[in-house]
Amino acid sequence: MERAVEGVCYTVTRKKVKNLNLRVTREGAVHVSAPRRVPLQEIDRFVLSHKEWISRARRRMAAQAGPGIDQLYTDEECLKIFASICSRWYPCFAAVLPQKPEIRVKEMRSRWGVCHPAKGYITLNRRLIGYPEPVIEYVVLHELVHFLHPDHQAGFHAEMAKWMPDYKERRAQLREGGYG
Numbered sequence: 001m002e003r004a005v006e007g008v009c010y011t012v013t014r015k016k017v018k019n020l021n022l023r024v025t026r027e028g029a030v031h032v033s034a035p036r037r038v039p040l041q042e043i044d045r046f047v048l049s050h051k052e053w054i055s056r057a058r059r060r061m062a063a064q065a066g067p068g069i070d071q072l073y074t075d076e077e078c079l080k081i082f083a084s085i086c087s088r089w090y091p092c093f094a095a096v097l098p099q100k101p102e103i104r105v106k107e108m109r110s111r112w113g114v115c116h117p118a119k120g121y122i123t124l125n126r127r128l129i130g131y132p133e134p135v136i137e138y139v140v141l142h143e144l145v146h147f148l149h150p151d152h153q154a155g156f157h158a159e160m161a162k163w164m165p166d167y168k169e170r171r172a173q174l175r176e177g178g179y180g
């Protein structure tokens with residue numbers, strides 16, 4: 001049986017199990033197996049309490065599945081996730097960047113992100129949604145640093161290393177993705 005709770009769609013199967021079990025398939029679909037006696041409202045609550053876990057699992061599956069899986073996400077969902085990551089990192093730059101940059105999402109062929117310092121916004125490639133969060137964070141920070149350093153000279157790398165000491169490892173994961 002199909003259910004939806006606060007934007008999370010899932011399938012419930014009644015089984016002879018003791019507890020509620022949650023599983024995310026390779027395609028990003030959410031399956032719950034539940035004992036017969038557990039009411040649907042309780043299953044909804046269980047799914048909701050695992051919302052973060054589900055989005056992490058979906059992103060992990062997407063990363064393994066490779067290109068194309070990002071089509072499971074709408075632009076709005078991508079934007080929400082990217083913007084929340086940007087909001088987490090912006091405070092590091094608030095002193096030098098009085099206005100929090102606006103995030104825009106676009107499908108791009110050859111770039112993960114573009115910074116538009118004069119216009120105050122960052123465009124991110126929606127395909128990033130298929131990567132683990134630390135990798136998306138790397139791209140967001142990279143574009144934020146471009147507000148201070150438009151090129152990739154020593155100053156840029158020093159700023160990256162200051163906030164994200166492992167940024168090179170994160171960047172390497174991005175390249176392993178095979179489409180950038």
Ligand SMILES: [Zn+2]
Pocket residue numbers: 142146152
């Ligand atoms: Zn750059």
